[in-house]
Amino acid sequence: MSEMKQRAEHGRKKKAAFGPDVNLAEFSRQGGAWEYDPDYRRFSPEERSRLLTTGIELSDEDHAGTFLQADKTIVHCRAQQPGVEVLPITEAVRRYDWVADHLWRLVAVDADKYTASTELDLDNGYFIRALPGAKIEQPVESCLYLRTDRFAQHVHNLVVVEEGAELHLITGCATHPGVVSGLHIGVSEFYVRQGGQLTFTMVHNWGKQVHVRPRTGVLVEEGGHYISNYILLRPVKSVQMYPTVTLNGPDAVARMQSILIAHPGCELDVGGRVILKAPRTRAEVIARTITTGGTSIARGHLVGLVPEIKAHLECRGLILDPKGVIVAIPELEGRVAGVDMSHEAAVGKIAAEEVEYLMARGLDEDEAVSTIVRGFLKVKIEGLPPALEEEMERVIQETGKGL
Numbered sequence: 001m002s003e004m005k006q007r008a009e010h011g012r013k014k015k016a017a018f019g020p021d022v023n024l025a026e027f028s029r030q031g032g033a034w035e036y037d038p039d040y041r042r043f044s045p046e047e048r049s050r051l052l053t054t055g056i057e058l059s060d061e062d063h064a065g066t067f068l069q070a071d072k073t074i075v076h077c078r079a080q081q082p083g084v085e086v087l088p089i090t091e092a093v094r095r096y097d098w099v100a101d102h103l104w105r106l107v108a109v110d111a112d113k114y115t116a117s118t119e120l121d122l123d124n125g126y127f128i129r130a131l132p133g134a135k136i137e138q139p140v141e142s143c144l145y146l147r148t149d150r151f152a153q154h155v156h157n158l159v160v161v162e163e164g165a166e167l168h169l170i171t172g173c174a175t176h177p178g179v180v181s182g183l184h185i186g187v188s189e190f191y192v193r194q195g196g197q198l199t200f201t202m203v204h205n206w207g208k209q210v211h212v213r214p215r216t217g218v219l220v221e222e223g224g225h226y227i228s229n230y231i232l233l234r235p236v237k238s239v240q241m242y243p244t245v246t247l248n249g250p251d252a253v254a255r256m257q258s259i260l261i262a263h264p265g266c267e268l269d270v271g272g273r274v275i276l277k278a279p280r281t282r283a284e285v286i287a288r289t290i291t292t293g294g295t296s297i298a299r300g301h302l303v304g305l306v307p308e309i310k311a312h313l314e315c316r317g318l319i320l321d322p323k324g325v326i327v328a329i330p331e332l333e334g335r336v337a338g339v340d341m342s343h344e345a346a347v348g349k350i351a352a353e354e355v356e357y358l359m360a361r362g363l364d365e366d367e368a369v370s371t372i373v374r375g376f377l378k379v380k381i382e383g384l385p386p387a388l389e390e391e392m393e394r395v396i397q398e399t400g401k402g403l
Helices: 003-015 045-052 089-095 097-102 113-120 352-359 365-376 386-400
Strands: 065-070 073-079 084-088 126-130 140-146 152-161 166-175 181-192 197-205 209-220 225-232 238-241 244-247 253-262 267-270 273-276 282-291 295-304 310-319 325-334 340-348
Touching: 045 166, 065 084, 065 126, 073 084, 084 089, 084 140, 089 097, 089 126, 089 152, 097 152, 113 152, 113 181, 113 209, 126 140, 126 166, 140 152, 140 181, 152 166, 152 197, 166 181, 181 197, 181 225, 209 225, 209 253, 225 267, 244 253, 244 282, 253 267, 253 295, 273 282, 282 295, 282 325, 282 365, 295 310, 295 340, 310 325, 310 365, 325 340, 352 365
Parallel strands: 065 140, 126 152, 140 166, 152 181, 166 197, 181 209, 197 225, 209 238, 209 244, 225 253, 238 267, 244 273, 253 282, 267 295, 273 295, 282 310, 295 325, 310 340
Antiparallel strands: 065 073, 084 126
């Protein structure tokens, strides 16, 4: 069995136990007939406000490139700086012969019905490439947007960071303020060439009845760095994601960190796997989860295939409501002698004495709880837009109130 088939089979086995199945027939494939919007004038103030809390600023300023897809339609796509390419994936396939060869190499097309439906009925997706040696100082901003209620969006994304290049990609996924339900399927394949660096920050802000099914594979070559930040602060019906990163060359590094809040009615099944295949590779997977009444499964899996690798896994959960559920599933898999792998997992609640301690120093109860929550969720993420940092602070404050 090929390595990709093994990964797909492993994913099927892990997904069987958790997460709701979604009936694809319940969702429409008829998206809105949106027009290309070169200067973002067709977005209402309500849309702008919602997208801003997802890190999407609807501006080409201070960005190396921008990409925005609403339902099936590309409404904005532009590269702003030399050294970076931003295209719809369908156009990239037509323009470059080699692009098709990079699709479905890191994610198996038959991994599940979601990947299969994306291949059979693709809407579009983004192609983003940092050229060899290019140091892209400003982030590339991409947005995958559900603008029609009950729409099922199918996208396939490809990111290539060429040898010695550096890129920060911020992807905001969101729904129109009037959209309540929908389905988003996003297949993403990332290639980080020798000595390259990719920082990928993904922010989700969906409707309360939206199901989300990302399927992601990452390949990092010698000396490459992959840093992943995933932020989910607002209610969603269900998320099921389990990206796999393969460190394929010596001295490759992966760091994956997630900040999650499971609101009442949410079902989150979020994790990540790193396969360390070369000596001196390093990996770190960190998850911070809070439940205010929803269910969250936090997974992590480290696979050490050669000596001289070092990896750490950390899952921490905080239960703020008696109806909330957190399941932490850390896995370490060492297949040879000489690996250095560790994990830490903890699930608990806010201790009354911690709240009392802060209240004794002048904070009221809401402020004390918010301070504890803020400290628990504190994971340093570089390069976030100020509006997104403000939104994170506002949600943390709201989460602490009345608990």
